[in-house]
Amino acid sequence: MSDSFDLGSPPQPAASAKPETYRVLARKYRPQTFSALIGQDAMVTTLANAIRRGRLAHAFLLTGVRGVGKTSTARLIAKALNCIGPDGQGGPTIDPCGVCEPCRAIAEGRHIDVIEMDAASHTGIDDVREIIEASRYAAVSARFKIYIVDEVHMLSKAAFNGLLKTLEEPPAHVKFLFATTEVNKVPITVLSRCQRFDLRRIPAEKLADHFARVSEAEGVEAEAEALALIARAAEGSARDGLSILDQAIAHADLEGGGVRADAVREMLGLSDRGAVRDLLALLLEGNAPDALVALRRQYALGVDPQTVMRGLLEAVHGITLIKVGAAEDPAQPVEERAAYRDWAGAMSFPVLHRLWQLLLKGYEEVSGASLPIETAEMALLRVIHAASLPDPGELARRGPDTGASRPAAPATPAVPPTPTPPADRTPREFADALDTVEQAGQIALVARLRHAARLVRYAPPEIEFSNTRPLPADLLVELATALKDATGRVWKVAMVDAPGERSVREAELDAVQARHDAVAQSAAVLAALDAFPGAELIDPPAAKRSLS
Template identity: 70%
Template sequence: MPDSFDLGEPPQPAKAEAYRVLARKYRPQTFAELIGQDAMVTTLGNAIKRDRLAHAFLMTGVRGVGKTSTARLIAKALNCIGPDGQGGPTIDPCGVCEPCRAIAEGRHIDVIEMDAASHTGVDDVREIIDASRYAAVTARFKIYIVDEVHMLSKNAFNALLKTLEEPPAHVKFLFATTEVNKVPITVLSRCQRFDLRRIPAEKLAAHFAEVCGKEGVTAEPEALALIARAAEGSARDGLSILDQAIAHADLDGGHGVSGVTADAVRQMLGLSDRGAVRDLFAMLLAGDAAGSLASLRRQYDYGVDPVAVLRALLETVHGITLTKVGAAPDPAQPVEERTARIDWATGLSFPVLHRLWQLVLKGHDEVATAALPIEAAEMALLRVIHASQLPDPGELARRLAEGGAVQAVPATPAIAATPVAATAATAPEPAPSLVPETFEDLVARLEDSGSLALAARLYNGARVVRYAPPELMLSGSRPMTADTVAELTAALKLLTKQGWRIGFDDVPGTPTLKEQEDANAEAKRLAVWDSPMIRAAREAFPETVLEDWPGKRRLA
């Protein structure tokens, strides 16, 4: 038989590289890649250039803003030797020298990372103290990175204090924590502290777009904006959501991901559709109970959490209020959303918006803890609709004060089923006069219009010399600041549709509204005290006292 041939091991298929999640793959490797923390980078760069480096740094902030990444970047910046091996500390580490590569890969012998959550005791800290006495093996500095440092025990912190205050020249401590309030003040005072900010949503969306480009994935801008808002300022959380959205996206014939859509992201996150929320909000304002409940049930059947619906309504009320005060619009919002908010801001007053906010907020809290969430959400919406048919609180107070009847009224025509209808609705006939008859009525009108602080200042401090609209003369014994006078002038012009002249005279003037109400309350108290029934009780029980007699004191 012919000799057999040894062909060796059959060829093995190449081992596929393990997938790395986006949050790890796109961890910043340079300070230029660290988004949203420009002030901290500038401070560190200046400290390195001027050789004014602290011996201990503390990075604090919410999850995912780059605390541990910043600590590793500082380690690289302090130990970088440059491509030629002759460089010194720099805010722009080269990333190619052996110290930079070893630190990035987590294998540098002189850069020690410790998780304080699993090393909380004195013995763990004692190891750091003992090792810190010895010089670095290969690096310029021996660096200790302690993550979640607030988890150290009280004794561990105390053991570290002396070394932290006077460490050897070759040692640097880098601490990271999400709960800086749990770090002892004695430790904080020995560290240079950096508060890392939440990353703005627009910067996160731009970062996610760049990541999608590198991954060969197309994504709708609105989808990235939704992910950025859901991340709540955390780059790591946002990248994790983006990772999930890419996996959730449809496949294009098996050749790759076709794209991340806003609808898919909403479905994945359980967010309420913005169009459905606008329709629901319009039905609430119109008092359409059946339509509102049907809209809520449709979203619930699609898998939307009732709490998410109430949260979306809160965001809508908040957005309309900001639009009404002239805040800049969110560029990530769809055009339809911005247009609807502008229309609603035109048709809704501040008192109505504040009342809506309180009603929806109360409903949100109830639904979040309810045993029957969808039923609680329905009751909350019905409460909002019922409140829309009640008179304004200021009008209600005046009717009660005048002894008039209080009746429910239909939804005002200015609050219609859709924003377009709201602008087209017929406005109610104007009142015969916009000017309040008395100074007290004027203060009440200011309060009802939302100018609570201004109304309170007038109620407590203004002594009227002459009230002859559009002129108001006040006593100079209670002077007002120029800002208050300007604010009052603008508020009165907006309230009465005419300009006012406000002056001061050096005469006492009438008592303030608060002083008048206090005097009235005291007069009522004395009248009760001297009444025959109370006088008989005082004679029978000499120690009888009359408890505090409450006055009106609406703005006190």
């Protein structure tokens, strides 16, 4: 017996099994079937039809932002083309079985005939030359030899050129799958040899549903609002969202509870949406002291001033969408949607547009300021000051206030007042309608109508324009709203299939030209032109400015 054994020592327990290495959610829940690939229905339909009809391209280019499933889709295509089914007799299918040896080997990244290459670290012609040489040989065990090249835009110009001939006429057993986030950097000669699929950003509501299923599978309770916040922060990327969810679950474990919205806001440094609504209400009320206190409170909680400004911009944008009749965002909290509806009913389009411009300017200033919180405070004070100014359209409707200088009228015997019908404020002509809208402050709207609108019929409260020169739908809605505010009547503004009159701008130009021709033919001008050869008659600058 060897001297190395210690007979007096107690027997050692058997080595415990090595714990399984934790896999992050983005890897653990990577889609293994096309049905699990969310948000890319159009691409899946095209691939399914191509496989059923046997019209398989020899090269595919998958493009899109990070985390939408480009590499996962490439692996799914590799499985779909090489699946042999549970009985080993199957062919290419859009629904790979996942149990045959090719499917399992591809999913585990160990299939000898499915070669993945990262173009970010293999950029040269030598790397591509290896692919070209190896592609001449048939697949070892699979139906197709497949090359998956990630971030293909990182290849050098020489590498792209070396790949062109093989990419144009590859062997029948070879398929190329390229993935890139910057398709504009891929040469057009390569793009023309590939079947291109643009993977879309995944909608926030679909991401939130996906995160809810993942949370349930992980046995973690998560608030719907928390998942909605994560989905918005992901910006259409499933991988980014799952990484944030992974972090939120870890944060929840430390807190001893589920994934809560307030914890997610704190983790991401997001401004509380309720606090944003409260701040917006203070701005609209013109309450400067409380608005600055609310901003400082968010800053003390660790919220970046730029994030607060962005939240205010998102709120104004949401209110404007509600006002034009857009569908409500189901991911928004109920109280937020209710507040947006109330504000949309109380504020006019000019106020919303002015508020957006002021906040947007403030956001840009804060983003590049050396004193961001101070800059944000000044930006909010500017918003409050502008909100307290009288509306130009309202001043125009009121007219000059001369009550202070008017002498008191002599006393007259009291006469019982006789009711008088309210004055009809409906413009009788289309030109009068434009003047009414312009006096209400809608200068930009009137300018667009003067240049582009061709009137077919003006019969208050109905206006019809020719669709020979189509007008944007929002322009018609703004005109109807402005006329309703000015006249108190509901107006119907529509496009019809008729030629219509010349636009106001064209009519004005015709009038100017007619005056110009009449003056040019007058005896005095003709004599002047005869006395000064080479002279020409031009319109005065004031006339040009009036038509600009």
